[in-house]
Amino acid sequence: MKKRLPKFRSEAEEAAWWDNNQEKAAAWLEEAAAKGQLRSVEDVVKLPPKVSRWWYGAVRLPAREVRRAKRLAARRGIAYETLVRNLFQEALDQAESRGGRRRKVRA
Numbered sequence: 001m002k003k004r005l006p007k008f009r010s011e012a013e014e015a016a017w018w019d020n021n022q023e024k025a026a027a028w029l030e031e032a033a034a035k036g037q038l039r040s041v042e043d044v045v046k047l048p049p050k051v052s053r054w055w056y057g058a059v060r061l062p063a064r065e066v067r068r069a070k071r072l073a074a075r076r077g078i079a080y081e082t083l084v085r086n087l088f089q090e091a092l093d094q095a096e097s098r099g100g101r102r103r104k105v106r107a
Contacts, residue, residue, distance in 0.1 A: 003028050
């Protein structure tokens with residue numbers, strides 16, 4: 001038999017019900033566990049897929065450029081990876097503002 005919770009008019013009313021019915025709730029839980037009816041939250045609630053904000057990849061850079069980035073980052077007091085990421089973002093922003101026009105890149 002499926003257990004039904006009463007309808008609550010407020011969060012305070014629901015909190016009071018759970019506080020006053022702890023034994024009943026525990027018995028329901030034990031009964032469901034004995035019958036193998038427990039489900040995980042992931043089974044009941046559809047969670048959005050986890051999407052990382054970051055992409056991790058390797059980019060080959062000339063050693064001389066990496067040394068320059070490390071020196072500049074040290075002067076600014078930040079990690080060189082942060083400096084490279086910021087420079088990359090700035091370059092993308094500039095490229096988009098130019099409307100995608102190409103610019104010669106030093107090799």
